[in-house]
Amino acid sequence: MSIKLHLDNLPVTRMAYSYSVLNELLLSLKVLGDHKHYPLHIGWALATRRQLPDGMRREHRFFSLIFQSMLTFLWETGQVEEADFAIELEMLAKRPLAHFTDAIISALLIGSTPTGKRIVQHFTTLATFQQEPTLQSQARDWLATYYPDSIEIVDLLLTNPTALKERFITFIKQYWELVFHASWAEIESFFLQEIGRRGQRLYAEGVIQGLADLMPKMHINEDSGEVIFFNNSEDEERWLGSKDTLNLYPSYFTYPSSLFTFHRDQDERLSVSITYPLPEIRHIGQSPLPPEQLLTTLRAIGDGTRLQILQLVAQTPRSTRELAPIIGLSEAAVSKHLKLLHQAGWVSAERNSYYVLYRASIRPLANMTFALNQLLKKN
Incomplete structure (x- = not known):
């Protein structure tokens, strides 16, 4: 399964990057209810559960349906210009009731069940739901199977949806005050650092290369302007033009997953949003480079000729035939240097007609930096 984005016609000025306190809070509640699928946060989830009073634990189980399904439909990061919980919660509270019930x-x-089955395949309004006993019965049966603590939600949707929304807002506010406020104080600096780094890379290297290290399972074809993300979602392929927007939202609590949303406005402008794990979290989830692999990475660039080759292929993809006269070596000698760079991950190879083109990769830099940091860190 993959998501393919065609970005060759997307200007860097149509890139947006930000983060949201409320979005992270909601994602943390998702982790709290399903921590087995978020290995880096198991310790946090278990400690947080112990902090919650019994009443808040019951409320968390009651709203588990929302946290585990269609979370991005309820709140999306890019709706705020400045990350501030009080402002964001007020915005959510003032949203029309239909936004919450929808x-x-x-x-x-x-929303897919754990078995992938869906009750219906199309959007249903609250008015339709209230008038269709069959849908109500199906929803109750589905909840009884997968979210038994949430069955009362159906009754409140039918009798008092306003009270249901107010109950949700109250729970979110209490959770912030009791638990998440302290967590956010510890992790917000990661978001500020990533926004700064990402902005610099995008404007220095352009849209395609600016995304090169966004997540591990991805492939970039700079010549065609394609970026492919490999994940567990359904296959998608989208073309973004000069009036479309690509939004990047770093996240602490989404690891090891990434979230993709697609939206077209009334003028048919496409907006693609990617919520991706913070680099600091990804590095924690990676095994440190073993000493022999770290040595391979360092040795590959510990040579003047190979550094020159790496600089040249960083400028533009090149073949051995193009590199040889520039470096002043034979093609066979250049190939030996490229083989060492390729083994260490500093370059990738891609066939183009009769030639193999080599392009630079910065992924070993991030891995090497993290490995050296772990090696030299004081206990």
Whole structure:
């Protein structure tokens, strides 16, 4: 499964990057209810559960349907210009009631179950849901199977949806005050650092190369302007033009997953949003480079000729035939240097007609930096 984005016509000025306190809080509640699928946060989840009073634990189980399904439909990072919990919560509270009930009904009827089965394949409004006993019965059966603590949600949707929303807002506010406020104080600096780094890379290297280290399972074809993300979602392929937007949202609590959302406005402008794990979190989730691999990485660039080759292929993809006269070596000698760079991950190879083109990769730099940091860190 993959998501392929064609970005050759997307200007860097149509890139946006930000983060949201409320989005991270909601994602943390998802982790809290399903910590087995978030290995780096198991310790945090277990410690946090112990902090919650019994009443808040019950409320968390009651709203688990929302946290586990269609979360991005309820709240999306890019809706705020400045990350501030009080402002964001007020924005959510002031949203029309339909925005909240639509998210829940979509989770009930369209959101995939653990078996992949869906009750319906299309969007359903609250008014329709209230008038269709069959849908109500199906929703109750689905909840009884997968989210038994949330069955009462159906009754509140039918009798008092406003009270349901107010109950949700109250729970979010209490969770912030009791638990998440302290967690956020510890992790916000990661977001500020990533926004700064990402902005510098995008404007220095352009859209395609600016995304090169966004996540581990991805492939970039700079010549065609394609970026392919490999994940567990359904296959998607989208073309972004000069009026479309690509939004990047770093996240502490989404690892090891990434979230993709697609939206077209009334003028048919496409907006693609990617919520991806912070680099600091990805590095924690990676095994440190073993000493022999670290040595291979360092040795590959510990030579003046190979550094020159790496600089040349960083400028533009090149073949051995193009590199040889520039370096002043035979093609066979250049190939030996490229083989060492390729083994260490500093270059990637891609066939183009009769030639193999080599392009630079910065991924070993991040791995090497993390490995050296771990090696030299004081206990």
